Amino acid sequence: MADGTSRLAWADVAAQLRGRHLRLTPQRRAVVAALAEFEGHVTAAQIVERCLEEDADFVPSTVYRTLHLLEDLGLITHIHDADGREEFQPAAEAPHAHLICRECGTTREIGADELGDFLGLLHRRHGFDVDLSHLAIFGRCVGCTRG
Amino acid sequence: MADGTSRLAWADVAAQLRGRHLRLTPQRRAVVAALAEFEGHVTAAQIVERCLEEDADFVPSTVYRTLHLLEDLGLITHIHDADGREEFQPAAEAPHAHLICRECGTTREIGADELGDFLGLLHRRHGFDVDLSHLAIFGRCVGCTRG
DNA sequence: ATAGATGCAAAACCTTTGCAATCGC
DNA sequence: GCGATTGCAAAGGTTTTGCATCTAT
16 A cells, blocks of 8 residues: 555455355454554554454454464564564555654554665675564654654 | 674673662672673573572562663663563663564674664654664564575 | 562463354355 | 354463562662
8 A cells, every 4th residue: 555554455354264264253353343443553452442342242362363363364464562562453565664652652654665775785684584564663753852 | 882792791780780779689690690691682581590590599570670670770671572572682882673583583683884874764754763772673584585 | 777679479461272162154 | 064263261471569578788
């Protein structure tokens, strides 16, 4: 996607599941819906909470299983946030990294194009292929530096 | 440090502690010694294990408390590894980032000089000051790409 | 002496797992 | 119906916390 905002496409989820003889259950719908709602980086806990609002019978293990399934299907990815918790995001068609402010916790996306030759440099120099969607860059954001 | 290898200086630890009326206990010595031994990125669990070898009376909570204290003092920093566990390292005088292979788990250090204008770019473009020592870059290393 | 540290044990947290029951296909 | 999926409940692993005791300064 050009604008950096990635959405989890229903069609993709359905297609992937059917293609592998996996099932589209209400619980999975709910998790996907929750992911779509947040439109960005979500903690597993946030998904659990959202799903519980919808249906009190929801259970965390199902959420985790679903999230890991979606990840296996290549539909979402996860990074670990500043506190070490899993934070999921739709697998963007245009992969992007995250700038995470250690002071206010704000997360901001930046695309590969904003990294300059960073990726190429690491590849040439170390033969290292960066997994951009798992790249969490910690530091201080503008606001906190000025404030 | 110029060579990228950072050591935790005893003098710094002692100075910081005394300056704040904190105490240099045997347990703290042991943790610092363990950190020095590994000379790099260490898991909290590794420190605990090492300390237990020295003295069976060691207790994990003390290790965690000490590590967090050292971090507060600015002597060490930590990142979260691929599994979300805390991984500590001496606060390098020459800060460096880490290349972490998601396949084999190998970690490799790279200095600011190897990042090209990456840091400057983020600063100019987003006003974002990267905390280099918390930068964990995930991807595939040379070995795993070739293999 | 006295504030700071430790050990212990328990809890908090996040995540995973086994298994019988259930339900989508 | 069959096999995938769920709920439940329990366990696993990591990190934190309260409190009485101890100790470096």
